Amino acid sequence: MRFGILVFPGSWSHQDFRHALADVMGFQAQEVWHKETSVTGHDCLILPGGFAHGDYLRAGAIARFSPVMSEVVRFAERGGLVLGSCNGFQILCEAGLLPGALLRNASLQYRCQWVHLRVESTATPFTAALGPGQVLRMPISHGEGRYYADPEALRRLNGEGRITFRYCAPDGAPSAEANPNGSSENIAGVCNARGNVLGLMPHPERAAESLLGSVDGRLLFEGFLARASR
Amino acid sequence: MLQARVIITLKRGILDPQGDTVRTALQSLGFDGVADCRVGKVILLRLTESDRAKAKAQVEQMCRRLLANPVIEDFRFELEESP
Amino acid sequence: MLQARVIITLKRGILDPQGDTVRTALQSLGFDGVADCRVGKVILLRLTESDRAKAKAQVEQMCRRLLANPVIEDFRFELEESP
Amino acid sequence: MSRPVLAEPRVTPEVVAAHGLTEEEYAAIHGILARPPTYTELGIFSVMWSEHCSYKSSRVHLQTLPTEGPRILQGPGENAGVVDIGHGLAAVFKIESHNHPSFIEPYQGAATGVGGIIRDIFTMGARPICLLDSLRFGPLTEAKNGYLFGGVVAGIAGYGNAVGVPTVGGEVAFAECYAGNPLVNVLCLGIARADRIFTARAGGLGNPVIYVGAKTGRDGIHGATMASETFDETSEERRPTVQVGDPFREKLLIEACLELMETGEVVGIQDMGAAGLTCSSCEMASRGGTGIELDLTRVPRREEGMIPYEVMLSESQERMLVVVRRGAEEAVRAIFAKWDLDAVVVGHVTGDGMLRVLEGEKVVAEIPARALAEGAPAYRRPATRPGWLDVLQKADLSDLPPPADWGAALAALLASPTIACKRDIWRQYDHMLYLNTIVLPGSDAVVLRLKGHPGGLALAADGNGRYCFLDPYVGGMIAVAEAARNVSCAGAEPVALTNCLNFGDPTRPEIMWQFAEVVRGMGDACRALGTPVTGGNVSLYNEMLGRAIFPTPIVGMLGLLEHIRHATTQWFKGAGDLVYLLGETHDELGGSEYLKVVHGREEGRPPQLDLARERAVQAACRAAIRAGCVRSAHDTSEGGLAVALAESCIPVEGEPVGFTGTLPGVLRPEAAFFAESQSRILLSVRPEHAGALEALARDHGVPCTLLGTTGGRTFTLTAGGASLQAEVAVLAEAWRRGLAAAAAGNRDGRGA
Ligand SMILES: Nc1ncnc2c1ncn2[C@@H]1O[C@H](COP(=O)(O)OP(=O)(O)O)[C@@H](O)[C@H]1O
């Protein structure tokens, strides 16, 4: 399994993803500069966290026009695996690969903290090995993570099982207090219709070593990889 | 020189916590005559194009492609002689 | 109902990194007719006051006391009939 | 669009005075040049000889601080200090203040402070990996202070988060004296290869001097130097402006500079901080024993009609000056182009020792670089102990009315903003990026693991202004001792420190005395604890309407962990552990938080400090941690023993753990509970390790008292015939919500 980790000007989680994927989990992982025009040689593309182009105007708005992004779209259309975390999620929404948008946190403040996530759907390879209702613990770190989609889109997402994660209390209840940013329906992550593109605000790469407090982030990668290598 | 004044606001129905916060803050300063408050962005563009119709078409395109996100935002703009 | 449209922009001479970045982004999308770009805030206030002169005085005060930071920002506003 | 070139104003005695230069200083400048300076030259001298750049009032005192040690690779004098941390790695760190800009515009003032200190670190070839912030504000009950506090924290978050350097810790305190003059000190630490440190030295005749980063505008040109009568119709436009930070550009600058350093072509590099192009060019030349010639027409500009004076003095952010080997110009340009940054050759290195500034063909300034960088006068200003100190120190604290309920007094202390949990602050900061933070903010010191190193670093920032106000010598010692103690509690050995000295107007003898005493105290503590000073920053003139802030030294302590398994936090780990106190409690309530919060008094003598005891207590704590018998370690500081015990009971999140115990002895209860006696550390251990701990303490000659046991839902501490009792849940609520409660109802406007 070969990971390509996109690097935009202003990205900052790419090193962390590389560490988690390569040094901790033992996969191949390579950085892909945003001006590249090819993404061949990778099985899964990661769009990492950060402030691409300073997140000026809107988070992800400028990054989605980076030269590499048209290749990412093509890669996704062919069924390639794409995961966007944090800023990467914002970019995927701006690029239209995922529905909805991410607005400024309801608190109007940046939030860096641990959250609990309930696995809502196993319709994407990233969660296929997890149980529905399973609770994961991971950090978030963002100022614009309030997920919004219009009521019609939300209905569709719910109906098609495309809401992948919801913020929840440690016991799995998606309460208002457990919602760190005011997201609609506590949504923390969604996937596309085909299930090969996943976006989430939390940082799985920050939950890959017990030294850092959780290894739940590894489950997103190790699950489907185990299947893929069978 | 022409200047476009683009105003981008959150669509109606989307929670605008910033607007609410400003309204509350105004209230606590004694300004209680504010029934509603919304906060948006203004983008001022000085254009090299001097033909109004062409400038209008250009700015419209800029808004659609980059400046506003149709999922969450509305935009409108005016052209004026740049100061 | 009256609505005030307050426009707050960075003072001239103050660096506007956001405006510069948006201009560069527009350029790389092929919009090369933008000589300058500044990004500011717009605040829409629906007022219960119906007397224009009084409303104007109120909004002026709101801007000075809260909405704009005189150290780095300029403001101006217009009153219009609220939609 | 070319503007007529403006004639430079004549240099008159008024203009000299407006530049803050004395007659003697002007005469010295005249002597150095052997002619009167031009207006541009006057401007250049005025900034380089300003207090901020020249340390003219503080230098004679700073020279007394110890700066050497086996681990020190670079002491004061470069952009940041460098410490050898083993395994081929070096820690590069420094602290800096941005007090005055943050008062004028809290968000941007704090943001640009963060940007500036980060540049100091990557200039040395290190990748910045963390920030700590030390903040002081007036009481949150005042709207204006709430506005400043909110703006500063948002500014640090806004810049630090976007630039991708996690803010992993800090400290904040509130007191009236900071209302008109908040303090914003930010520390940055980076990691470099120990054999590849870069310095700010210009070498190699003819080597190009390259300007990289943002364009130059009229940002931050010193207000006082812009006497209005010397300007024309454009003067409105020339007004000194607040600097706005651009963290995105800074991020690109970090990456581009680190990439450039990999090429081996860099000879010297320095950021453009205070006094911008002036400071960076003359310091590089002076340190390199060379000269630099600049052509200002090549400097990228953001605004029109800037005169040489303005270009040289501008403090526009996110700019660097680099000297590279001749012939490497193209390679430099290519790297910066990749990151969408400008890199422009603006001059070259010369052999004549002069800073020569040209505007095209015309020479607008020509000054010996060394005279600018190192030739500023050094003053031993008069220092006098103020008479009012006796009155304060002699305050009678022997007969304090006891509170109705000791438990309620403890809850009030825990809820006071200076002591309350600071989660509301740090959760606005990304504090996990780079996957190093293994002890998150909230404990005595933050602990970072280092990839490629078996151990890690512990960092803490500390400084109690009230102690320094009541006894600057003791306060100076305590600032160092407490920062070191925090690091020791985390399981690390304190190895070096950086410091930021925030004081009032140094031309007032009592302020100068405070300064001299604090520095003397710090120096003694540094020597006793073996922690040399690797650098720092001095911020003077922190006054509002003639009222100075408390003398406030902030110490940023670096600790080294041999192995990350030694990383220790302050929280009790469960029920049934024994809690010990290392050190002794005395009847020392002077300058305490208890006296302030419960009795509204800020007087008395601060707690005394025995440096030998301090050293032994910290060594014993570290030895116990290394021996594997410590479950938690927490030092006692503001609020004394009761607060420290309660803090150990209450994690930032999750269920608190109760405690029941007794402090034996004859002290009156308020002293037993709340005295802030120094050199004390609380350790919790499993019962089976009690013997080992007691033996270890004996070996170190340190008093070690069993206080009690963890567990249950209540907090009970008895001493001096009184009993302090409370539900831990109630204490937890007070501590966790204290800051928010104090700031509530306080978000209206700028409070102006
Ligand atoms: N302004 C701040 N920014 C980030 N962390 C902070 C800030 N203020 C306090 N903290 C964190 O809160 C904890 C307690 O700080 P403090 O009360 O100063 O501890 P101590 O009394 O042991 O020195 C520390 O972990 C510190 O890093």
Ligand SMILES: [Mg+2]
């Ligand atoms: Mg402590």
